[in-house]
Amino acid sequence: DVKVTQSSRYLVKRTGEKVFLECVQDMDHENMFWYRQDPGLGLRLIYFSYDVKMKEKGDIPEGYSVSREKKERFSLILESASTNQTSMYLCASRAGTTFQETQYFGPGTRLLVL
């Protein structure tokens, strides 16, 4: 079974703090993704990575950066957290580039920025 784990289930931070969200997958997948999930808006893609040290902007990259130093780990960084970044953050990974390949999701990190 593919396993995607996220470092925290719940996180509370203050405005202006630097926040790291970590994601690890154990299936040697090339592709990894970070989404945020907000009620009524579904999932919106922040960044994705198709290889180590490679990254691509998604639909809403502003205020975020990412790091992929190792294949199994994809980190989302909020350089200076703001209250509008309070959200549920979901990480996903996918093996290849064929359309049938599904994305496997982690359980999510619920971030509250005060």
Add this chain to the structure above:
Amino acid sequence: GEDVEQSLFLSVREGDSSVINCTYTDSSSTYLYWYKQEPGAGLQLLTYIFSNMDMKQDQRLTVLLNKKDKHLSLRIADTQTGDSAIYFCAEINNAGNMLTFGGGTRLMVKP
């Protein structure tokens, strides 16, 4: 850009059929997906349909695709309380590397 829309909420009685609807705008989408999110969990792929198909059936799940109207639906037969969850439809871009999700439909199943 791509836009995927769903109604926010659906309530059914146990044993009835549920139909969750989705509209999308990218006519070049090759695959369309249905994901399920149970409380406190990530998303789990339920099923997908290739754009040259009209229908796909998988046990209690039936996916209907009307490509002309860009309308996708998920029918769950004999809905159970364990089907209560948020259901997301999603389309994939031409490069096959980005999914666009709808806002999710919360299905509530009453006993």
